[in-house]
Amino acid sequence: MPRIYEYDASGQVIIAPPDTALRKFGYCKLYDILGNHSGLLHFHTLRLKFPYAGRDWMIQLWKGRLFLACGGDLGLYHKPASRRAAFYDCAGEADFLPMSLRIIHGDEVLVDRPATLHWLMTGFRTGGRRYPPSQLTLETTIVLKDAAMLAAVCAALDDQASKASYKIEGYAVNIVW
Numbered sequence: 001m002p003r004i005y006e007y008d009a010s011g012q013v014i015i016a017p018p019d020t021a022l023r024k025f026g027y028c029k030l031y032d033i034l035g036n037h038s039g040l041l042h043f044h045t046l047r048l049k050f051p052y053a054g055r056d057w058m059i060q061l062w063k064g065r066l067f068l069a070c071g072g073d074l075g076l077y078h079k080p081a082s083r084r085a086a087f088y089d090c091a092g093e094a095d096f097l098p099m100s101l102r103i104i105h106g107d108e109v110l111v112d113r114p115a116t117l118h119w120l121m122t123g124f125r126t127g128g129r130r131y132p133p134s135q136l137t138l139e140t141t142i143v144l145k146d147a148a149m150l151a152a153v154c155a156a157l158d159d160q161a162s163k164a165s166y167k168i169e170g171y172a173v174n175i176v177w
Helices: 021-025 029-037 147-159
Strands: 006-008 013-015 041-052 055-066 069-080 097-105 108-118 120-125 136-143 165-169 172-176
Touching: 013 069, 013 108, 029 041, 041 147, 055 136, 055 147, 069 097, 069 108, 069 136, 097 120, 108 120, 108 136, 147 165, 147 172
Parallel strands: none
Antiparallel strands: 006 013, 013 120, 041 055, 055 069, 069 120, 097 108, 097 136, 136 172, 165 172
């Protein structure tokens, strides 16, 4: 039976495995609205939406508090371009991308996850202070499939230029938000 989260005792970090049960639920904005109003979550999110290979894609970055832990995640989602509803499916294994995740507060690295093939790279540190999302920095490097996907993601990032910065190396994009 797929788990939702696992605990990495060495880093005191809660992570989602690639086969997390969360894959069954896809994504819609209502999840974020309900989560932020539940009192159990407090976060900021940045959604990068872009067309690629006949589908509408989204990379969602998320930083803040998950229950009693502090950290963030990034998810990879897509939907058929013909689907009018803004409900995204979680990326399947064929679409997993190498992603890393680092969550920083000031000079303190709270979460540091190396690049792994994934659709939902998570890291929530337990046992420490919980900081407001505005005091956290999320850094990630995502290696995209090809030049077309890179161009589409960069265009989405350019639309969010006031919120996040990025650098490119080959097909990898390093985002700081």
